[in-house]
Amino acid sequence: MSHAFAYALVGAGLFLLGLYALVAYAHLLRKILALNIMGSGVFLVLVALAKRTGDAEPDPVPHAMVITGIVVAVSATALALALMLKVSGKTGQAVLPGRHQD
């Protein structure tokens, strides 16, 4: 059942892709999208590797964890979107002012 590994690798790829976009793009909506994609990648790793049970049913514990994770993700996304709208409402731009990365 090595396609479990293939999906896990896709998951790792999604995580890194999201991480890249999170850092590389300034627009907040894009950063939020990037976080969601990172999350999906992590979930994919969790669940894909749970399928290494041979012919038996996959390990249900990571499944439960991912359901928990999806709920966290939607809550965080909602809060992040609200904050983004507030920031853009005040500045007229959906980017963070003055990058403090120095």
Place this chain on the structure above:
Amino acid sequence: MEAILANADWGVIVILLPLTGGIVCFLWPAVSKTAGLITVAAVVLAVAGLGRQIMEHGAYRHTVGGWGAPLGIDLFADGLSLFMLIMTALVGLGISCYAKSYFNPRDAVWFWPVWLFLLAALNALFLAADIFNLYVTLELTGLAAVTLTALTGRIDALSSAMRYLLAMLAGSLAYLLGVALLYHDSGSVDIATLAQRIEPNATVWAALGLMSAGLALKTALFPLSFWLPPAHASAPAPVSALLSALVVKASFYILLRLWLELFADFAEGVSTLLGLLGAAAILWGSLQALRQTRIKLLVAYSTVAQIGYLFLVYPLASASSGLAAGIAAYLAFSHALAKSAMFLAAGNLMRFGGHDRIADLDRAVQRLPLTVSAFALAGVSIMGLPPSGGFTGKWLLLDAAMSQGRWDLAAVMIIGGLLAAGYIFKVLGYAFMQAKEPHDARAVPAGMEWAALLLAVGSILLGLMASEIFALIHPDLVANAGGAVERVWTA
């Protein structure tokens, strides 16, 4: 009555109490202030009860749902967790007393429920023995902290809360990916079980890297500290105090715990790296603090520097990890007391003068003596001058560094202390002076002044109680996975 108190399951109660309190505050906003204060006070008592049980019977373990790890989730508290719980309860109580007078009714309605949920999350985090459960508590902590940061609704607060949230989520996801790898490598998310099964291989190394990076981001270890100064500087004063004193300690605690129980044996290279970053944080944070012209930013950068001290224990831990954990916890506690006092004092100064420009403090020494005393006493601890918690912590760290011949680390600590003296006295010096254009001042409620002062006095007294505290975090009480199960004790 005595029997009930002795047998009550205080570990669970310290989680359920603030959860209930938060919901009560949410359902009846009118009583949120009273309910909030009562809850926090009750949590202090419950932590005391838990402390008594741990002192008498050894480490605490509670199998939630009765399943037991690795299938179920365990709650676990040893001396180290207890110490963090005590820190949270006491500092939380001080900040709550301050917040009582600080917030206007509009903000108070939101502050209290969110703060109580944050308290519940922190308590749950310090009691967790399960790396996935830690993820959930981390997320709770992060969301609550971000909400509190944005409470004023001003533009600087909003954008720093936004940045804070993005950093928190990225950190959590990195941590979660690490959890995923560890689980699939060892088949458990229970720390004690993992400790028995874990063997250094590429998967564990990747998990170690991801979890450390995620937690370092959440703890604002340099250079991942970009989000901290704006967030801590723009939040309302009691929130800044909570963030600096408690929230950054939460992720640090997880890292420390994972290190102690899982990674210390094989990851010396990484601990060197963590120590290096800690040293860089001390220097960079202190220099930045010295450059600031506003008190709150100064104090926030000081937090970046002080976090650096916490990470110096990693390279020193090889000789005795129990002692190193004790030093780290002690440093964390003294920083929590001192930094909360400082932020609260800064809040008083802002309330008083309407601004926090250092050069315009305008005779605050005479006009706000308690607040300036609080700032000064807390400053003593931050500078690491005796007698204070900061001094004792720095002494222990220096002693460890010198005994192991780590002159580089010792030098960084010394320089950090000098720079800290520089930025603390920068504020104090101006507090004695008269501003060029004296401006009118607003009254500061006495409760706010006293809350800051008491926390600051606490940071001094902590320095005189080091032996008692080290008895509490004694290696016997700090679990290392193998022996943990034997010392299981449930009510």
Place this chain on the structure above:
Amino acid sequence: MNGSVWLPLMVVASALLPGLIIFCLPEEKVRTRTVLNLAGAFSKIILTGWMLWGVYHGDRYEMRVAFLPELDLVLRADSLSLLFIALSSLLWLLTTIYAIGYLEGSPHRSRFFGFFSLCVTSTSGVALSGNLITFLVFYELLTLVTYPLVVHRGTEAARRAGQIYLVYTISGGTLLLLGTVWLYSITGTLEFRPQGILYSLDGAHYPALAAIFALLIAGLGVKAALVPLHGWLPEAMIAPAPVSALLHAVAVVKAGAYGIVRVVYDVFGIDFAATLGVTGPLAVLAAVTILYGSLRALAQDNLKRRLAYSTVSQVSYITLGVAIAGPVATIGGVVHLVHQGLMKITLFFCAGNLAETLGIHKVHEMNGAGRRMPWTMAAFTIGAFGMIGVPPVAGFVSKWYLGLGALEAEAHWVIFVLVGSSLLNAAYFLPVLHRVWFRDPPDNWPIERDFGDKETAWALLLPPVITALLALLAGLAASAWFSPLEWVKLIAQREFYHL
């Protein structure tokens, strides 16, 4: 036995408690504050007397509290600490009286006297420290509580001076900390013991120990104003006169010198230090400081600055005496701890009186001041003669024993230093005395405050006169049983002949 545990603590508390209460007093409660101050000062004198009596008869007073893991805070009264304590209690009382007069009617007195008391608390702690960590704690505390006194006036100049003061003292404290931790990591103990704690150590540690010695002396040398670490002392002149008096005669500078004595005798042990070869460089450093301070004093027109440079020079006599490493020189150095205190505080009180009463700050304004303020200037003259080393004032006794000690230790070059410094002392004090007594007063003084038929307020006049008389007495009755000299001989016996 029961009393013996608590006595050292009570000595410290006798200054601490009044200080804490004074902080809480409202500004206008002048009488309560005065009563508290004096009660504290008197009770400290009584407690000190009690301990002196006990120690003289061989009692031990020691108090231990757990502080760090395996390190206690120790307060212990031995003969050396009592010498310092006795000096500080006496001068605290006089300075308090002086400060009450000096600050009458000025703002923020609660804060001033509060920190003043804390300053004395820390000094007592420094004096009574039974190990290096306790010493370190009180030494740093002293830095912190003197800062508000230095910046007391709240001007930009005061803030600058405070900043300079801190840069020096905190760096010094840091070096001391570094040395202490290093020492601890080698020895595992920091107790003060006669003969020191190091003689049994392996020779492999000697280079490290020499480095530690350098660190400790550098840390202490900042407060003791050893060249080149003296820069803060002239700047701190911005502080009010009682503060200067306290800094120069009782607290800060003395704490540094006292620390050097402790480190050389009770941490390293004089014999071991000599073996290690660190006393020679220390003596040279002290000699350089003595000459440099005097030379700089020559060029100062500001009276308090001139006195400050004089302090730089005079305090190093103590270090010099210790570093010469012989019993006689030790007597000369350690007794100078007391003698210099008495003389220098007199001079600062007088300088303060001139400033307060006539508005005089500069040397060139002092013409004829002796006629206007004869008592003050008489006291000043005694102090100045003592500094020069004119018999029978106390300063002569110190220099005499230093000279004898140098001959005994065959360090002949020290004689030249002593002679040279005495000539320089004369060169910067005698012209002042000439102006004061033999020149005509100006038509009007910069400011003149009226005190009726007295030359100045009682509270300002009494302290310098008393300290001048004490300085005279310490010289005249040097061989009496109650003199500082006799007490110091006792100390030297215990150090050198292991009694």
Place this chain on the structure above:
Amino acid sequence: MTLTDYATACLLILGGIFFLAGTVGLLRFPDVYTRLHALTKADNVGLGFIMAGLVLQAESWLAAGKLLLIWLLVLFASASVSYLIARRALNKGIRIWM
């Protein structure tokens, strides 16, 4: 393979062709209205064929009923949504391709 299996296969392939055509249309048609047309073909007819194919394989009437319900639901939803999209496009002033 039985006769029902062959029938299923045929229906599924037919459904697949419709989906393919619909997708090509979605990608290649010139404007939103024509694209909607292509999409609804795929949804309605393509899904219909596939459902029919699956119904033949259903083990019980209940399962077959459920499959039918799904189809009806999708029909209803896609009709409403296509209407909403077209209406919004018209309101925004997107011209019909001629």
Place this chain on the structure above:
Amino acid sequence: MDVIVVLEWAFDAVLGLGLLWLAWRTLNSPDLFKAIVLFISFGLLMALAWVRLNAPDIALAEAAIGAGLTGALLLAALARLRTTTDNTMPAQLPAGSWFQRGLLIVLLSGSAAGLGYAVWILPSHTSGLSMAVTANLDVSGARNPVTAVLLNFRGYDTMLEMIVLLLAVLGIWSLGGLPPRPERPAVAVLDTFSRFLIPVFILAAAYLLWVGADAPGGAFQAGSVLGAAGVLLLLSGWRPGVRLMQWPLRLALTIGAITFIILGVLTLLYEQQLLAYPVAQAGRMIILLESLATVSIAVTLAILFLGESPDPEEKK
């Protein structure tokens, strides 16, 4: 058989590459609206992946929450964003210089190699905790293992989860709520559509909830379907009355957490363990918890979508 295996592989490969491609396009497309639409497609493809991984519970949750609700949230946010921001700034503005991005790419490529290797060397066969779950399934009160884990074995996580949801609402409300979405004229078809669909949604939610104990489904899936019904209602112009927005709403938001806490306290008192259900009652307790949690989840999701503060004065 071989054909099937090849087909499976081909399908998995297409799906995996499709996921990566869609993710890349989502993050990279210059138009934000397109990016969101691509993200929703990405979510649907994820649901397909979950099915391929024998995770129907997650597939349901992903389709409803991950793609559906998150997509709705994103689109609503974009609509509001366009009323507040100037559109002159390109949405794609990269942060940092080219050098920094290059460095980042190098770093991430290294991480990708490391991470890939870390995944690759994992043992190809392991059962994780599935044995333990199976062994205890009979006494857990649920026959669907995922439900058993969520509500029983790791019910404590789920309890904290309810607070996470609540905190998101608190966070948005404490910001003073969101600006109202641009008004659109009511549409008759949408109205009818909702009227017809909402009962279907409720029915589906009830079914998912009920079946959750034994088969894929459960509180989160049911809650999200119900929440979607709420979103549909809100989209078609319905607004809860002011009175409904106060106490009843707050109670509905917290009822899931309250139930957890009450059950927690009861089990602590009678079983000495937090959330340790007596075996005989376990099934009933799980159903109770799930139903009330469903209410909270549904209301929370709908409120997150609405985004307006309950207090009329708060609307700044």
